Amino acid sequence: MSTEVTTLETPSSAPPRPPDPSEAAGELQIIEPSRGWPRLDARELWRYRELLYFLVWRDIKIRYKQTALGAAWAVLQPLTTMVVFSLFFGRLAGLESRTGGIPYPIFVYAGLLPWTFVANTVSSCGNSILNEIHLITKVYFPRLVIPLSTAGAGLVDLGVAFVVLLGMMAWYGVGISAQLLVLPLLLLGLILAAAGVGLFFAALTVAYRDFRYVVPFAVQLWMFVTPVIYPPAIVPRELRWLLLANPVAGTIEGFRAAILGTPMPWLPVTVSLAIATSLFVGGVIYFRSVERRFADII
Amino acid sequence: MATSLAIRTERLGKQYTLGELNSKYDYFTFREMLVRTMQAPLRRLLRRPAATPARTRLWALRDLSVDIQRGEVVGVIGRNGAGKSTLLKILSRVTDPSEGRAEIRGRLGSLLEVATGFHPELTGRENIFLNGAILGMTRREIQRKFDEIVAFSDVERFLDTPVKRYSTGMYLRLAFSVAAHLEPEILLVDEVLAVGDHQFQAKCLGKMGQVASEGRTVLFVSHSMGAIAALTKTAIVLQQGRLVFHGPTSAAIEHYTRLNAAQDEQQFSPRGRSGTGRSRVLDARILDHRGRPSRMVAFGRPFSIALDYETTRATAVRAAITMVSAFGVELFTTHSDDLEPLTLRGQGRAICQVDPNYLAPGHYSLRITLYDLIWEQDDRIEQALDFEVSMLESAPSGLASERAGLFKLPLAWRLEP
Numbered sequence: 275m276s277t278e279v280t281t282l283e284t285p286s287s288a289p290p291r292p293p294d295p296s297e298a299a300g301e302l303q304i305i306e307p308s309r310g311w312p313r314l315d316a317r318e319l320w321r322y323r324e325l326l327y328f329l330v331w332r333d334i335k336i337r338y339k340q341t342a343l344g345a346a347w348a349v350l351q352p353l354t355t356m357v358v359f360s361l362f363f364g365r366l367a368g369l370e371s372r373t374g375g376i377p378y379p380i381f382v383y384a385g386l387l388p389w390t391f392v393a394n395t396v397s398s399c400g401n402s403i404l405n406e407i408h409l410i411t412k413v414y415f416p417r418l419v420i421p422l423s424t425a426g427a428g429l430v431d432l433g434v435a436f437v438v439l440l441g442m443m444a445w446y447g448v449g450i451s452a453q454l455l456v457l458p459l460l461l462l463g464l465i466l467a468a469a470g471v472g473l474f475f476a477a478l479t480v481a482y483r484d485f486r487y488v489v490p491f492a493v494q495l496w497m498f499v500t501p502v503i504y505p506p507a508i509v510p511r512e513l514r515w516l517l518l519a520n521p522v523a524g525t526i527e528g529f530r531a532a533i534l535g536t537p538m539p540w541l542p543v544t545v546s547l548a549i550a551t552s553l554f555v556g557g558v559i560y561f562r563s564v565e566r567r568f569a570d571i572i
Numbered sequence: 573m574a575t576s577l578a579i580r581t582e583r584l585g586k587q588y589t590l591g592e593l594n595s596k597y598d599y600f601t602f603r604e605m606l607v608r609t610m611q612a613p614l615r616r617l618l619r620r621p622a623a624t625p626a627r628t629r630l631w632a633l634r635d636l637s638v639d640i641q642r643g644e645v646v647g648v649i650g651r652n653g654a655g656k657s658t659l660l661k662i663l664s665r666v667t668d669p670s671e672g673r674a675e676i677r678g679r680l681g682s683l684l685e686v687a688t689g690f691h692p693e694l695t696g697r698e699n700i701f702l703n704g705a706i707l708g709m710t711r712r713e714i715q716r717k718f719d720e721i722v723a724f725s726d727v728e729r730f731l732d733t734p735v736k737r738y739s740t741g742m743y744l745r746l747a748f749s750v751a752a753h754l755e756p757e758i759l760l761v762d763e764v765l766a767v768g769d770h771q772f773q774a775k776c777l778g779k780m781g782q783v784a785s786e787g788r789t790v791l792f793v794s795h796s797m798g799a800i801a802a803l804t805k806t807a808i809v810l811q812q813g814r815l816v817f818h819g820p821t822s823a824a825i826e827h828y829t830r831l832n833a834a835q836d837e838q839q840f841s842p843r844g845r846s847g848t849g850r851s852r853v854l855d856a857r858i859l860d861h862r863g864r865p866s867r868m869v870a871f872g873r874p875f876s877i878a879l880d881y882e883t884t885r886a887t888a889v890r891a892a893i894t895m896v897s898a899f900g901v902e903l904f905t906t907h908s909d910d911l912e913p914l915t916l917r918g919q920g921r922a923i924c925q926v927d928p929n930y931l932a933p934g935h936y937s938l939r940i941t942l943y944d945l946i947w948e949q950d951d952r953i954e955q956a957l958d959f960e961v962s963m964l965e966s967a968p969s970g971l972a973s974e975r976a977g978l979f980k981l982p983l984a985w986r987l988e989p
Binding site: 301302303304305306307308324325327328329332335336339408409410411412413414415566567569570 | 588661662663664665666667668669670671672673674675676677678679680682688689691693694698701702705706707708710711734
């Protein structure tokens with residue numbers, strides 16, 4: 275199709291200068307079709323750190339606005355789960371005799387704490403892009419901010435639930451050991467694993483809504499191959515590799531060991547951290563390589 | 573001089589894949605995607621190109637090369653689907669171009685839609701910060717402009733009320749106010765002014781004029797030729813994704829009108845049809861004051877509506893036309909036998925002359941109905957024709973100015989001592 279382009283001279287009136295001469299040069303931005311490997315562009319991400327902060331802040335505010343119990347929910351959820359699990363798995367299934375002398379409630383709570391964070395982060399991360407359709411199709415900012423902000427909101431809940439743990443430790447007379455210093459590293463491992471898996475789900479959910487049903491289901495199954503409610507020792511030797519391949523199994527084991535002051539299982543922890551890191555890197559790469567299509571296909 | 577350019581695009585293009593129904597994506601199913609992903613390395617190894625799926629591809633924008641100087645206020649004109657919004661979306665980086673490139677010099681802000689990211693549960697104060705951050709402002713910047721934003725929006729008293737309790741007007745005022753204080757060097761505006769009441773629209777226009785006078789670059793998309801003419805000196809015209817004109821606004825609007833007139837041989841596109849079918853409207857069109865088919869008529873100039881009909885009834889049939897505004901308000905209905913006992917028989921053409929034409933500039937649609945003598949509906953077409961009344965040529969007397977209302981009536985005033 276040939277179309278003629280008519281261009282007329284614009285009447286030349288001297289264009290007024292921009293108000294601030296220091297900005298006159300302006301930052302040059304080039305928009306091109308993106309090809310090949312995506313760049314992480316950490317500098318841009320850093321520039322949008324305040325947006326990340328505001329999104330986390332929004333999520334927390336919204337969650338507890340209009341709920342009668344407010345922040346108590348962050349405590350009630352793991353606490354009731356702990357009570358129920360203690361009753362069913364500890365008492366009825368007889369797991370309380372397999373924990374190596376540690377009271378089952380605190381054993382399971384120390385596992386539930388990191389697991390709840392992982393589970394919540396993965397599922398909210400998975401839905402995050404879909405939930406922000408109106409933003410994605412209207413404004414530009416690094417899309418990574420959205421899924422990452424869900425991890426931030428989860429961390430706040432984790433913090434609240436951790437206070438309860440300290441109370442339980444005092445109640446059960448569990449001393450504080452120097453191993454608690456490993457917690458930040460383990461927490462990082464949890465964040466990387468949860469965000470890594472969540473990023474894959476977030477990107478996939480945009481194109482294939484099926485994943486909205488896959489994610490909760492997958493998370494549920496995931497819990498059973500993670501030593502949350504049982505000690506890894508009860509897993510038969512020939513199935514141990516399954517735990518090792520699980521990006522959070524070692525970390526959660528380590529988490530529990532750090533809190534209860536039992537020997538730190540360094541091998542599973544290291545393997546988990548390595549897997550979590552590569553999952554995160556893979557998740558970011560995948561996410562960035564498909565994010566450019568989000569606005570078109572959502 | 574390259575440095576005074578704010579925006580430069582070179583052969584910019586965007587292609588969309590039109591899938592069936594809901595599947596707008598490149599792959600139909602997850603399974604297909606997996607298969608392709610697996611095949612890709614193998615294909616590359618065998619140097620065999622991937623089979624391109626036979627799906628309709630559409631260029632929403634193509635070959636757009638345009639230079640926009642710093643401080644210029646440029647209108648973007650074109651029919652729906654001409655690529656206006658796609659252009660703004662590419663420039664604001666919401667979507668990626670498929671080919672070509674664009675260079676943008678300076679901070680860019682867009683008003684593709686106000687209230688983006690507003691959350692109903694949050695208070696006005698909280699939303700100012702959230703929305704500001706989403707639009708790219710830093711916290712310090714928002715704090716600095718906070719008072720100004722609040723003052724502009726007139727919602728001081730409700731700052732700590734969740735915005736879900738706001739009236740639509742308050743909500744929009746607050747949202748626009750945040751966006752307006754972004755102070756970008758380049759501002760993209762897309763029809764945001766279509767929402768809100770007249771007073772609010774006037775305020776938005778005023779703010780945009782102010783932004784423009786401060787020497788910022790503005791790209792302004794609108795269907796309202798009045799707004800384009802009032803705010804811009806230059807304009808570009810897009811047609812089916814291509815740039816067809818770039819020059820002074822008045823010439824651009826003229827070009828656009830001619831383009832529409834030429835294109836609108838076939839205007840009749842019946843939507844929402846019902847009735848017995850014993851009589852039918854075969855074709856309908858708007859004829860401008862020169863008697864040429866057009867989708868755009870000038871304010872103040874008479875135009876006519878021509879219907880080609882056919883009836884199998886032996887008795888006479890009459891036609892009715894209802895004028896409907898863009899917001900769905902029925903303005904008036906006229907019957908073919910209102911003034912003279914005119915009835916339709918067999919096959920023929922009925923012409924309704926709209927004279928005088930005091931419809932305010934804007935978009936309108938027509939509902940056409942054919943009745944038999946006892947008001948049985950033979951053919952009812954909810955939306956038979958769409959057209960626009962524009963303020964193109966010099967309007968009679970002082971009626972050219974913007975004002976509220978669906979009609980602009982030249983009414984007589986007099987003074988009494």
